[in-house]
Amino acid sequence: MTIISNIWLNLLSVVGTFIIIYMVFIIIFYSIMLIISLFHLRKEFQLDDQEPYEELLTLNYTKPISILVPAYNESIGINGSIRSLLGIEYPEFEVIVINDGSTDDTLEKLKTSFNLIKLNKVIRKQISTKEIEAVYQSSIYPNLYVVDKVNGGKADALNAGINFSQYPYFCSMDGDSILERDAFLKVMKPIIESDDEIIASGGSIRIANGCEIESGEIVKIRLSQRPLVVLQIIEYLRAFLMGRVGLSRHNLLLIVSGAFGVFSKHWVVQAGGYSHTVGEDMELVVRLHRMIKERKLNKKIVYVPDPVCWTEAPESITYLRRQRSRWHRGLFESLWTHRQLFFNPKYGSIGFVSMPYFIFIEFLGPVIELLGYLFMVISLFIGGIYIEYAILIFLISILYGSIFSMAAVLLEEWSLRKFPRVKDVIILFLFSLTESLWYRPLTVLWRCEGIFHLIIRKKGWGEMIRKGVSNDHA
Incomplete structure (x- = not known):
């Protein structure tokens, strides 16, 4: 028994040391990313950015864009x-809503609100999709179209929108999102100035829960009173302002959010469009990098x-758990x-x-963190030097x-200042x-649950209930 106990304790020491070394490495990595983000954001926002964006409204080389909204x-x-x-x-832009076989009154509401008229139009099928049942155009807004199709999932809906679109660039957006008015000028500016060198550009996603929204526009930016939502806001700030700024600086970005990203239609069609995976947005970006x-x-x-898209976040643990588990499955599918x-x-x-960053830090990171939490619990029962291990892991x-997270909040206030109060x-x-x-710890458990779902080959998105970010539901 003594030999077995010694082996167990030695193994525990090795695990504890590994966890500490891993977490120290992560801290060093993110510290570098923080420094890169800090300098990049200050460099960008030392400029007077209002005039350049207003100038884009009149330039004849500003590229028209198709906005795709799968619903x-x-x-x-x-x-x-x-x-x-x-x-x-x-x-110049067009809005294309792709009704992906909705079972509620989404299509009827669009018909009534925007006075849709049915069109007889042949769609060039550059990417294979499910059958298109009808195409509509608004008599009130001539640049608003609705494509009604058989249900095929988000990727299929986006591919149908790409087929229907007439402009060289398209933006994929979620149906529950609200854009700031100048968001497209800002997200398109680097594309316009790059002479086609930049083929995709993504903006920031912020959480609209708690904000006052009227007629599809943010009136007042406010925090939600729900702690679960507030922590998601902080999580988004850290992911976007620290992670994506640092990766983008050296053309290492593998994720452009499906809620707000602009792509060159030519190169996306060349790459074969969106794939039918859980994480179709990331998979497309990785495929584009691969093709390049x-x-x-x-x-x-x-x-x-700077360009911001406001979207609805889950307000209950049940739906947030499903979302994070699904995201982790999507991450693995893209990497695999x-x-x-x-x-x-x-x-x-x-x-x-x-690829190593997303595999060892983003995908396997939750597993290592979960081991750390288990190690701390076990150490409380064993005592001795393992308590010191546990304290060190806790502090790290x-x-x-x-x-x-605190640094991300300060970075937000120092540069973008989206929260006025x-x-x-x-x-x-x-x-x-x-x-x-x-x-x-909760998100770690949910992401590890996503890995478990991969092992048992669980499919699908899981039901998500939305309240709607706007008070304009009529």
Whole structure:
């Protein structure tokens, strides 16, 4: 028994040491990302950015854009979202709503609200999709179209929208999202100025729960009173302002959010459109990177921090758990589909930096963190030197979680300043201190649950109930 006990204790020591080394490495990595983001954001916002964006409204080389809105049972918030899109500041655009076989009154609400008239139009099928049942155009807004099709999932709906679109760039958006009026000017600016070098550009996603929204426009930015939502806001700030800014700086970005991203239609069609995976947005970006490297093209995919899209976040643990589990499954599907990129010299920094980052930090990170939590619990019963291990892991987890979240809140206030009330910034700052104590362990469990679902081959999105981000539901 003594030999077995010694082996067990030695194994525990090895596990504890590994967890500590891993978490220290993560802290160093994110510290570097924070520094890169800090300098990049200050460099961007030292400029007077109002005049350049207004100038884009009159330039004849500003590229027209098709806005694709896949909608499946989005009756609650669809009208507010569409009105938000129709009111954007941009010279030339079309809004294409793809009703993906909704079983609620989404289509009827669109017909009534926007006076839709049926069109007889042949659609060029560049990408294979489910059958199109009807196409409508608004008699009130000539640049608003609705494509009604057989249900095929979000990727299929987006592919149908690409087939129908007439402009060289398209934006994929969620049906429950609200755009700031100048968001497209900002997200398109690097594309316009790059002379086609940039083939995709993504903006920031913020949480609209708690904000006052009228006629599809943000009237007042306010925090939700629900702690679960506030912690999601902090999580989004950290992911976008620290993670994506740092990766985008060196063309290492593998994710452009499906809620707000602009793509060159030519290159997306060349890549085969969206795939039928849980994480179709990430998989497309990885495939574009892969195509760029294989064809030895000088193309970039970037993240632009300032253009903001506001979207609804889950307010209950049940739906947030489903979302995070699904996201983790989608992450694995994208990484597994393109596993040949991993440490492959042919793909340069994507193979040697981006893929290892998403595999070892984003995908396997929750497993290591869960081991850390289990180690701390076991150490309380064993005692001795293992208590010191547990304390060290706990302190590192606080630094890893809460401190970086606090830094993201300060970075937001220092650069973008989307939250006008000092009270809101203070609340975000204080909540970020508590993240490692309850919210982060929950997300770790949910992401590990996603890995378990992969093992048992669970499919599908899972039901998500929305309240609608806009008060304009009529």
